[in-house]
Amino acid sequence: MTNLAIAANGLRKSYDDKVVLDGIDLAVPEGTVFALLGPNGAGKTTAVKILSTLITPDPGTGDIRIGGHDLATTPQSIRAAIGVTGQFSAVDGLITGTENMLLMADLHHLPRAEGRRTAAELLERFDLVEAANKPVSSYSGGMKRRLDIAMTLVGNPRIIFLDEPTTGLDPRSRHTMWAIIRELVADGVTVLLTTQYLEEADELADHIAVLNNGRIAAQGTAEQLKRIVPGGHVRLRFTDPAAYQRATDTLPHATTDDQALTLQIPNDGSQHQLRTLLDQLDTADIHADELTVHTPDLDDVFFALTSTDTSKETVR
Amino acid sequence: MSTLTLAARDSGTMLRRNLLHARRYPSLTLNLLLTPIMLLLLFVYIFGDVMSAGIAGGHADRAQYIAYIVPGILMMTIGSTVIGAAVSVATDMNEGLIARFRTMAIHRGSVIIGHVVGSVLQVLASLVLVGAVAVAIGFRSHDATALEWLAALGLLALFSLALTWIAVGMGMASPNAEAASNSAMPLILLPLISSAFIPTDTMPGWFRPIAEYQPFTPTIETLRGLLLGTGIGNNWWISILWCFGLSVLGYRWSTSLFNRDPK
Structure with a gap:
């Protein structure tokens, strides 16, 4: 049996009267890509925020273990094992790309020389060498996203959360991002990503969970999900x-x-x-x-599973 | 790594980040410095002749009025420059970067400590600048000893720390940079209704308690005592009490806001 990198039972979260997550279970084996697929407002971001220790789940949530560490009692051990790239760019726009990378190296307590080497390597890998000494506020959306991921990779996290990594990117940047994610998985990293693009889940994920209105409407491999809907x-x-x-x-x-x-x-x-x-x-x-x-493609699955009340989307 | 070394190391990293911001974009701090310097020049050269009529029985000359208002102007410099801390904290809290910091295995308080230490250092630099302007236009202390200078500097630093904590709390509580700048406005208005420019006993009777029972007045009076040899009385310990009270309040406020679940 493979070890689970992420195991969550009965994940719950509500804000006031609005139930955002209504008891979802997730199991992500090490070294695989798991996609949380769902329309806007389905609870994808909330799930990532809880699993990445950013917000606390509601009481009544079951055991959550990330990288074998218990979320409730040892969040700091989880933080040492994960890397998170949120939906909104988590870069410091006022300083340069290199300075952002060195900031991460310092916060990971890397020795100075190693930090410089890691920063240079990642900037090279993400094609940011030319822009490395320019302020990040002058970067394009795709460059900011690449820097964002590069910063996440400092410290070699074994579990990476990517919240809508390609939202707002042009097709070329999106394919670059996909290639990056595939490389990560080739290195044995576990990736949990959220997306509203079915094509993306189909391309990248070993396992897909369709999230709708705070519940998992269906989960399985892309092939398994496609079998849910009537044939072609x-x-x-x-x-x-x-x-x-x-x-x-x-x-x-x-x-x-x-x-x-x-x-x-x-x-x-x-x-x-x-x-x-x-x-x-x-x-x-x-x-x-x-x-x-x-x-049949994932679009059919998606619409079949989420068609009931897509109009109920609320503003958060 | 022990908690203390972790805290020191991460706070140091955050401090370097904040100082880098200040160095790269000095316009915010410099803008905030304009207010006290403008007021210093305005009060000395434009209003000075009339204002000094209320001091030393109406026989004060320009040099005496400069001496009278410099402690207040220095305090106003503190009130003005900590607005920068409120603005940068509010800006920071709206960025995804803070969310990233929260998901990293770093010392939780380092983000705030970095801001506080960075702000105090900026305030001290601003005090040196404004102090230099004051000396340039003729401010001289009356036989203050080295110890008295040191005490004055210490009190200014302590007051900077107290107001910084309050400003950081205001920054945390504000939804954006503009709101932070607005809510920090009282910090620059309070010195105007203190003994900074005119003695409180020349104010209308009903207003005097407002001017007397606020943090600026006792601190300004203590500074005057240290630098100009006027009577300090019980102002020194009231001032220190204010500093500690405001620091503790600002610290509790900021940390509880920071430890809330982000939206």
Whole structure:
């Protein structure tokens, strides 16, 4: 059995009357990536804040162990084992990138020479050498995020929390960030990240928990989650109402949308099933204006699980 | 590492960070210094002739009025420069960086200690600057001994510490830098209603208690006694009591606000 880097039981937190986390259980084995996926206001950030010792959970929360240390009694041991990159950049904008890194080295009590070496290495690794001696307030969003992660890595934490690491980043910076996270995991680091992007969870995470309204709506691997929702389908779109009508007559199992003149036919997207469908259409001399094959992805899972009351999002 | 070495080391790191800020962006401190210097020049050169009529039976000359107001101006320098501490604490608390510090295995109090020590050092530097201006326009002490100078400096440092703690509390309690700067305003207004510029016995009777029973007046009177040889009476211990009281209050306030769960 592998050891758990993060183990939380019955995590609870409410602010006044608003329940933010309603008893969630998390188990993250060492050396894996765990994604907390959920819409805004689902409680992702609150969960990270509690697990990273920033705020205290409500009484009634069960055991929480991070890196084997108990959260309630030995938070300082946890702090020595973790690295946290919050949602809002945790860099000092008034000083330079190098000075930020040296600040972290000092707070980790690294000897001066080692601190300088670590700072230089990380700045190099995160492509910040050129900007290293400029004030951080002049950095772009992507650079600040990279510096943020670089600062988190000083002291070699074995468990890293990343709260929405790619929110607000352009596509290139996002891919850079993904590469960084993959590198970390290759080094055996455990990563717990939150995201509202399904693609991101799919790309990075070994295990995904869908958080909605303070509860875990579902969890498993990306593949397991995709199996929750009904299989794939083929979508046919028509512009001619007569052709649309003939198609609905020919394909009785299709879900129809009379307004948009589209049909959805259950189909797993395999060569065989697709050929069968195309043959049926050819035989009946039906010509769709557009045919798209849709395999289930995390979007389907996400919407299926969180659709009930997404409008209830509240302002914190 | 023992708790004490950890505390000293981390506080030292935080202090270096704050001093780096002050060195990189001196405009905040310099702006705050303008008020006491402007008031010093204004009161001496513009209002001086009229104001001195209330001092020494109306026969005070400019040199005597300078001597009279310099202790108050020095105190005002403290009240003014600690606003910088309130602003930088409030700015800091709104940054993600403090959240990062809270999740690191560092001494919990080091963030605040760094701010407090940094602020006191900045105030002392400001006092030297304002003191230099005062000497340049003709301030001279009346035969103060080295011991009396030392005592005056010690009292100024103690008062700086007390007001810094209060300012740090104000910074913690404020939602942003602007609010912090506003709530710290009384620290610069209090000297105006103390014995800084005119003796309290020239004020209207109903107002005199307000001017007398506040931290600035006894401290200013003690400084006058030390530097100019006027009577100190019981002002010295009332002043020290104020300093300790304000320090303890500010310390308790700041730390309890800091130890709250952040939002």
